[in-house]
Amino acid sequence: MDWKARLARWFRQEAKRHEAMVAGYVVPDPIRCVQCGICSYHCPIGIDVRRHAWEGQPVVESYCLTCGECVARCPRGVLRFERSDLLPAD
Amino acid sequence: MRRYVIVGTGVAGIAAAEAIREADPQARILLIGDEPEGYYSRPGLAYYLTDEVPEKQLFPWRARDFRRLGINLWHDRVVALDPRGHRLKLQRHSEPVPYDRLLLATGSVAVRPDLPGVDLQGVVKLDTLADARRIRQLARKAKAAVVIGGGITALEIVEGLLHHKVQVHYLLRGDRYWRRVLDEQESRIVERRLSERGVRLHYRTQAAEIMGRRGRVTGVRTTDGRVIPAQMVAIAVGVRPRLALPRAAGLRTERGVLADEYLRTSDEDIFAAGDVAQVYDPRVGASVLDDLWSVARAQGRAAGYNMAGWKTPCRRGTPLNVTRLAGLTTTIVGQVGQPARDGEDDLVGIIRGDSEVWRSIPDAIVAQEGFSVNRLRLMVGKKHLLGAVLMGDQTLSRPLYHLIDAQADITPIRERLIQGREPVAEVLAEFWIQWSRQHGTQKPQS
Ligand SMILES: Cc1cc2nc3c(=O)[nH]c(=O)nc-3n(C[C@H](O)[C@H](O)[C@H](O)COP(=O)(O)OP(=O)(O)OC[C@H]3O[C@@H](n4cnc5c(N)ncnc54)[C@H](O)[C@@H]3O)c2cc1C
Numbered sequence: 132m133d134w135k136a137r138l139a140r141w142f143r144q145e146a147k148r149h150e151a152m153v154a155g156y157v158v159p160d161p162i163r164c165v166q167c168g169i170c171s172y173h174c175p176i177g178i179d180v181r182r183h184a185w186e187g188q189p190v191v192e193s194y195c196l197t198c199g200e201c202v203a204r205c206p207r208g209v210l211r212f213e214r215s216d217l218l219p220a221d
Numbered sequence: 222m223r224r225y226v227i228v229g230t231g232v233a234g235i236a237a238a239e240a241i242r243e244a245d246p247q248a249r250i251l252l253i254g255d256e257p258e259g260y261y262s263r264p265g266l267a268y269y270l271t272d273e274v275p276e277k278q279l280f281p282w283r284a285r286d287f288r289r290l291g292i293n294l295w296h297d298r299v300v301a302l303d304p305r306g307h308r309l310k311l312q313r314h315s316e317p318v319p320y321d322r323l324l325l326a327t328g329s330v331a332v333r334p335d336l337p338g339v340d341l342q343g344v345v346k347l348d349t350l351a352d353a354r355r356i357r358q359l360a361r362k363a364k365a366a367v368v369i370g371g372g373i374t375a376l377e378i379v380e381g382l383l384h385h386k387v388q389v390h391y392l393l394r395g396d397r398y399w400r401r402v403l404d405e406q407e408s409r410i411v412e413r414r415l416s417e418r419g420v421r422l423h424y425r426t427q428a429a430e431i432m433g434r435r436g437r438v439t440g441v442r443t444t445d446g447r448v449i450p451a452q453m454v455a456i457a458v459g460v461r462p463r464l465a466l467p468r469a470a471g472l473r474t475e476r477g478v479l480a481d482e483y484l485r486t487s488d489e490d491i492f493a494a495g496d497v498a499q500v501y502d503p504r505v506g507a508s509v510l511d512d513l514w515s516v517a518r519a520q521g522r523a524a525g526y527n528m529a530g531w532k533t534p535c536r537r538g539t540p541l542n543v544t545r546l547a548g549l550t551t552t553i554v555g556q557v558g559q560p561a562r563d564g565e566d567d568l569v570g571i572i573r574g575d576s577e578v579w580r581s582i583p584d585a586i587v588a589q590e591g592f593s594v595n596r597l598r599l600m601v602g603k604k605h606l607l608g609a610v611l612m613g614d615q616t617l618s619r620p621l622y623h624l625i626d627a628q629a630d631i632t633p634i635r636e637r638l639i640q641g642r643e644p645v646a647e648v649l650a651e652f653w654i655q656w657s658r659q660h661g662t663q664k665p666q667s
Contacts, residue, residue, distance in 0.1 A: 167265030
């Protein structure tokens with residue numbers, strides 16, 4: 132298995148270690164973000180993803196479709212999916 | 222009630238205003254900026270040039286965000302600063318403006334080379350939204366353009382011009398692209414991609430004169446006597462901090478306004494942050510210039526806290542940029558510099574999206590790996606990774622940043638990285654998996 136497949140498998144395993152795999156959240160890495168707004172522009176339901184990236188907060192809105200559009204469109208790899216159970220409970 | 226005045230509505234100014242409000246709920250905060258558009262994403266201008274994002278999307282804040290924070294926003298230019306009297310003179314507002322604490326967050330501006338013809342219509346730079354609009358407008362009509370300069374901004378302009386179907390001539394002083402940060406292979410990857418997309422690269426070529434007729438650009442004459450016909454000339458040879466105001470006020474300056482790690486200048490009540498500031502970094506033991514969004518934001522925030530009395534040193538962190546070079550996503554982090562060679566630099570001083578740290582030449586061994594378009598260069602120090610350039614596939618971008626920034630002890634894999642018998646990326650990925658389990662980087666920072 133090449134390293135990429137292995138890394139991908141690791142991400143999956145990491146997620147599986149925690150049982151309650153309800154949904155994924157979009158999580159920003161603010162240091163990469165330059166507030167260009169491409170993420171918010173492509174959100175089909177108008178979530179201001181850019182603001183989350185500024186605040187360093189995951190997109191926890193229950194109506195987020197987790198369609199991955201913002202993650203895919205960000206030109207700087209600011210956004211990624213993470214399993215909900217890895218986030219602090221609120 | 223303290224009066225805070227911030228000059229500059231860029232990200233450093235905005236971050237400072239937020240921090241002041243947090244630390245001093247009663248404060249009076251006045252934000253003064255000379256761009257009519259106020260606060261927008263400056264790096265986003267590159268995506269505006271390529272139509273990836275419309276102009277109105279570049280504004281992260283609305284009027285209500287300013288109201289919510291109780292920030293007073295003025296469109297005006299500060300023309301003089303009187304540190305003793307604690308006042309500013311503005312261009313339009315006739316009364317002097319008093320302050321208790323002042324922040325200079327005035328950014329940097331593109332260097333204008335001393336070239337005959339630079340004032341002609343059709344000569345452009347890319348600093349501001351107004352510049353980007355101008356480039357788009359001219360590109361609609363222009364057949365050919367000459368791009369002069371290096372680094373990221375020059376290529377962002379190239380992308381924008383290609384998108385508008387303009388024939389691009391790119392002049393390089395030396396024999397390769399961005400020699401102070403990229404190594405030879407990386408330069409070649411970028412150059413090859415540029416020519417594949419129709420860009421004409423002119424190596425070892427300098428402009429002697431921008432030619433014009435009736436005030437408009439008609440072409441460029443090179444130092445070896447050739448003439449390249451063009452209706453536009455774009456210049457991106459570097460930027461300089463705006464120093465006129467602080468210098469006239471007698472503040473200490475070098476390449477930027479000198480500030481300590483609390484962002485305080487040589488005047489007790491005046492702070493500086495962002496591109497204009499040259500900030501003392503205890504880790505490096507020197508004062509450093511950066512031209513990076515995230516650094517400007519971090520400095521602005523720390524300056525705001527310090528102005529309001531929350532003593533907060535600014536830890537710069539490892540400089541990072543993720544950008545596109547000729548369409549190839551590229552991460553640059555830490556120290557990756559290349560030895561300079563006289564007269565071959567397309568840049569003077571610092572450029573946009575740049576950090577002086579990248580150019581420092583690390584005491585490191587290079588481990589590298591090239592696939593067809595994906596490339597990873599690692600700078601391996603005695604115990605830590607010092608820097609990396611990652612082009613193409615970005616799977617390792619985040620791991621690399623964390624390993625470098627946290628100064629992870631790479632002793633267990635150092636030999637394997639250097640010997641090069643195994644794929645570097647694989648060794649790293651494996652190491653990252655273990656390291657991050659121990660250090661828990663999976664939790665989002667808040
Ligand atoms: C095309 C482009 C691409 C970039 N790409 C990247 C990138 O990929 N990654 C990255 O990290 N960074 C990038 N940057 C750099 C980044 O935008 C800057 O580091 C950041 O904007 C600096 O913020 P600042 O607040 O210090 O200054 P600025 O954003 O420059 O804001 C300063 C403001 O102060 C105003 N001002 C100046 N003097 C006065 C005065 N006397 N009175 C009133 N107002 C005044 C200016 O007009 C300006 O509006 C890029 C920049 C450009 C232009």
